[in-house]
Amino acid sequence: MPESLVRVARGLLLFGDDVEAGANRAKLLQRLRVPNNTFRDAAPELGAVLQTPGLRFFDTADGGVRFGPGAGIVLGVSVGSGSVHAGLVDANGRVHAHKRLEPVAGQLSLEPIVLLDRIKAIVAEVFGAGLKDPALLANDALPFLGMSVAWAAPVDRDTKPLGKALHPSGLDGSMLKERVAQHLNVRLHRSHALNDAHASAIGVAWHQTRHPDHHNQEHPRMAIVMRLAGAIGGASIVVESPERIRKPERTEELGPASGFMDSILLGGRDLHAGELGHLTLDKALIDERNANLPPGLGPLTPFRCSCTSPGKLTPDHLEAYVCTAALAHRIAPGEPECPIIEDMINSPEVPVHTRALEDLGILLGHALRGPVLMLNPATITLTGMLAVPTVTRTVNSYLLANKAFGNQPDVRHMDVGANRLIRVQGAALAILRTKVHRQIEALVGGSKDDAHRRVRDLTEPLKAVPWES
Numbered sequence: 001m002p003e004s005l006v007r008v009a010r011g012l013l014l015f016g017d018d019v020e021a022g023a024n025r026a027k028l029l030q031r032l033r034v035p036n037n038t039f040r041d042a043a044p045e046l047g048a049v050l051q052t053p054g055l056r057f058f059d060t061a062d063g064g065v066r067f068g069p070g071a072g073i074v075l076g077v078s079v080g081s082g083s084v085h086a087g088l089v090d091a092n093g094r095v096h097a098h099k100r101l102e103p104v105a106g107q108l109s110l111e112p113i114v115l116l117d118r119i120k121a122i123v124a125e126v127f128g129a130g131l132k133d134p135a136l137l138a139n140d141a142l143p144f145l146g147m148s149v150a151w152a153a154p155v156d157r158d159t160k161p162l163g164k165a166l167h168p169s170g171l172d173g174s175m176l177k178e179r180v181a182q183h184l185n186v187r188l189h190r191s192h193a194l195n196d197a198h199a200s201a202i203g204v205a206w207h208q209t210r211h212p213d214h215h216n217q218e219h220p221r222m223a224i225v226m227r228l229a230g231a232i233g234g235a236s237i238v239v240e241s242p243e244r245i246r247k248p249e250r251t252e253e254l255g256p257a258s259g260f261m262d263s264i265l266l267g268g269r270d271l272h273a274g275e276l277g278h279l280t281l282d283k284a285l286i287d288e289r290n291a292n293l294p295p296g297l298g299p300l301t302p303f304r305c306s307c308t309s310p311g312k313l314t315p316d317h318l319e320a321y322v323c324t325a326a327l328a329h330r331i332a333p334g335e336p337e338c339p340i341i342e343d344m345i346n347s348p349e350v351p352v353h354t355r356a357l358e359d360l361g362i363l364l365g366h367a368l369r370g371p372v373l374m375l376n377p378a379t380i381t382l383t384g385m386l387a388v389p390t391v392t393r394t395v396n397s398y399l400l401a402n403k404a405f406g407n408q409p410d411v412r413h414m415d416v417g418a419n420r421l422i423r424v425q426g427a428a429l430a431i432l433r434t435k436v437h438r439q440i441e442a443l444v445g446g447s448k449d450d451a452h453r454r455v456r457d458l459t460e461p462l463k464a465v466p467w468e469s
Contacts, residue, residue: 075146078199205239318364
């Protein structure tokens with residue numbers, strides 16, 4: 001039974017198209033060469049059928065098969081320059097109970113207690129919704145694997161932020177995972193923090209390895225992910241093929257693994273890799289783009305950068321020219337940022353909006369030339385509120401016109417629905433793939449007698465928000 005369960009778990013990660021469609025159970029088991037009695041035998045230990053829920057590591061409701069809530073539910077949170085999003089993410093990568101707070105411009109520079117209270121408020125909403133959803137519960141409790149916060153700031157290996165994005169008197173210099181854990185009464189080992197572009201890259205790798213094309217992937221593929229919003233950040237991740245097995249001698253026994261488990265985020269020495277927004281731009285390019293501007297659009301000037309304290313000289317960085325605050329300032333100086341950016345995104349055909357977005361695409365394409373030559377990426381995926389078709393087309397055209405060789409990456413942007421959830425989903429998947437996906441054999445492949453204990457110890461059962469538990 002354990003070997004059959006490992007094969008099923010690996011199959012659920014690889015055949016994402018079947019999972020998303022609620023695959024017919026018998027069809028999937030046959031495809032994985034797994035006996036039909038697999039879940040009946042596993043039910044006493046893992047709760048693999050709905051009638052005997054138990055720990056619910058696997059769920060076979062509605063004639064399909066998927067990871068159940070007992071495989072771990074992670075609370076994913078995204079803290080942007082103005083937005084806060086959160087949701088509960090299961091081991092299938094599905095986001096449940098997604099909530100969003102009203103944006104507050106400049107929220108990262110708020111007093112730490114105010115920002116932490118905003119996180120606490122959205123967590124209360126998400127937990128409240130999740131605890132009412134029977135599909136997320138095991139033994140009437142939420143099997144809490146942990147929470148993971150994606151921050152719009154560089155975050156090092158100790159989860160300390162770098163730069164000047166956060167308030168200097170509190171969160172700046174602190175371990176972000178520790179401050180959040182203390183404020184929400186979450187056990188420290190269940191609290192995690194990472195940069196939002198890194199979270200987005202993990203989410204993009206998840207989507208790419210869930211696509212049917214992944215089944216035929218033969219070599220590792222480099223993916224660059226850019227986050228375009230209140231700050232400009234990036235990340236690179238090596239998306240492995242499903243043929244790369246950690247234990248090649250067991251390939252026939254357990255079947256191939258999804259490349260997601262072995263995909264490698266390129267973090268660099270301090271986990272600050274990808275900070276392309278702080279690249280200094282060529283003045284000649286800026287002068288060229290400032291020629292023949294349409295009426296109503298101000299020139300490109302360095303307006304604001306998260307690496308510099310307010311009142312200090314703003315550097316000639318990519319982010320300083322094309323972050324949301326800089327774009328809004330070009331269109332309507334002194335006016336509130338959020339409605340201007342929303343109007344630009346919703347009406348890209350307006351000449352002023354078109355030119356501002358094309359300028360973003362040109363400057364981003366220029367900044368990406370070095371990474372493209374160095375890394376030879378298969379894909380460049382744009383995420384964030386400024387990841388819109390006009391920018392994607394412009395980046396693609398610029399790279400195509402300036403390429404040195406024939407290796408043009410596939411430049412794309414996330415669709416609206418996936419883009420809205422990518423940081424929350426990626427932040428949670430960073431924990432799920434470490435604690436669950438990469439530990440499948442240890443969790444369900446060992447002794448049958450110990451399976452219940454291993455799965456039980458994976459999560460913490462919660463029947464209320466952590467600070468009331």
